[in-house]
Amino acid sequence: xxxxxxxxxxxxxxxxxxxxxxxxxxxxxxxxxxxxxxxxxxxxxxxxxxxxxxxxxxxxxxxxxxxxxxxxxxxxxxxxxxxxxxxxxxxxxxxxxxxxxxxxxxxxxxxxxxxxxxxxxxxxxxxxxxxxxxxxxxxxxxxxxxxxxxxxxxxxxxxxxxxxxxxxxxxxxxxxxxxxxxxxxxxxxxxxxxxxxxxxxxxxxxxxxxxxxxxxxxxxxxxxxxxxxxxxxxxxxxxxxxxxxxxxxxxxxxxxxxxxxxxxxxxxxxxxxxxxxxxxxxxxxxxxxxxxxxxxxxxxxxxxxxxxxxxxxxxxxxxxxxxxxxxxxxxx
Numbered sequence: 648x649x650x651x652x653x654x655x656x657x658x659x660x661x662x663x664x665x666x667x668x669x670x671x672x673x674x675x676x677x678x679x680x681x682x683x684x685x686x687x688x689x690x691x692x693x694x695x696x697x698x699x700x701x702x703x704x705x706x707x708x709x710x711x712x713x714x715x716x717x718x719x720x721x722x723x724x725x726x727x728x729x730x731x732x733x734x735x736x737x738x739x740x741x742x743x744x745x746x747x748x749x750x751x752x753x754x755x756x757x758x759x760x761x762x763x764x765x766x767x768x769x770x771x772x773x774x775x776x777x778x779x780x781x782x783x784x785x786x787x788x789x790x791x792x793x794x795x796x797x798x799x800x801x802x803x804x805x806x807x808x809x810x811x812x813x814x815x816x817x818x819x820x821x822x823x824x825x826x827x828x829x830x831x832x833x834x835x836x837x838x839x840x841x842x843x844x845x846x847x848x849x850x851x852x853x854x855x856x857x858x859x860x861x862x863x864x865x866x867x868x869x870x871x872x873x874x875x876x877x878x879x880x881x882x883x884x885x886x887x888x889x890x891x892x893x894x895x896x897x898x899x900x901x902x903x904x905x906x907x908x909x910x911x912x913x914x915x916x917x918x919x920x921x922x923x924x925x926x927x928x929x930x931x932x933x934x935x936x937x938x939x940x941x942x943x944x945x946x947x948x949x950x951x952x953x954x955x956x957x958x959x960x961x962x963x964x965x966x967x968x969x970x971x972x973x974x975x976x977x978x979x
Contacts, residue, residue, distance in 0.1 A: 812838025
């Protein structure tokens with residue numbers, strides 16, 4: 648079995664314990680949270696310190712826009728993606744938003760954002776809501792596709808989430824185990840479409856901690872049916888699969904931290920995320936070492952074309968993209 652771990656750190660600088668963990672070959676990267684971020688210069692220095700430990704480590708962040716935006720002080724405030732559809736020229740604004748997000752994140756030395764959200768907004772899920780580009784597959788495909796074009800133009804790989812769709816369930820998988828009772832046929836003709844149609848533009852995908860009992864009794868992120876039979880074989884997806892955070896309540900159905908990591912990798916995930924619980928991260932790492940899991944070797948597509956720039960906001964496209972976002976805010 649192959650697979651790696653992506654972990655978090657506790658503060659705005661690396662501790663000796665952080666460095667020890669990051670030196671382990673089973674760890675492939677770091678995900679940054681708001682607690683790790685103060686201002687642009689500090690973020691650049693933190694990323695440099697991470698790569699001084701190991702130059703091959705990936706660095707990711709959740710910079711979707713709206714309420715899910717870790718980089719704030721010194722960065723452009725991005726709108727929630729659900730607002731883009733109301734712009735005068737939604738596709739143009741979505742593309743500029745994707746470029747601007749990616750440009751600012753890459754300028755810090757961060758490889759990628761876990762974006763875009765490809766879930767549909769049915770008005771049922773409080774955890775998805777305006778994180779979604781819209782309420783139907785065509786709108787999500789069109790606007791997320793434009794957002795992806797902007798990310799790619801800036802040099803950032805993408806991670807589409809949460810396969811095969813988190814928007815129908817009301818429960819929040821951070822604190823519960825959501826169950827989507829719909830048939831595969833219903834999901835296939837709606838929620839699944841953005842993932843299917845945009846897959847060639849997605850370097851990575853992230854499955855949902857949601858159970859779809861008409862398809863499999865296990866949450867999608869632990870399901871060989873969803874990840875291997877449907878996503879890999881039926882849809883032909885070849886990119887990197889990141890688990891959602893294995894510390895979330897929706898993942899606890901798979902057991903303790905060690906069992907969760909092994910279950911996710913066994914199901915088909917390439918990278919397991921263990922966040923906000925250092926003890927769980929250590930257990931997961933120990934499990935990979937004990938089981939002699941081979942580190943994933945196919946992660947190079949996730950490296951961003953970053954150049955740690957101090958004057959990143961002087962780029963002409965940064966100026967025009969910011970103006971495009973200002974326009975949408977005044978229209979809503």
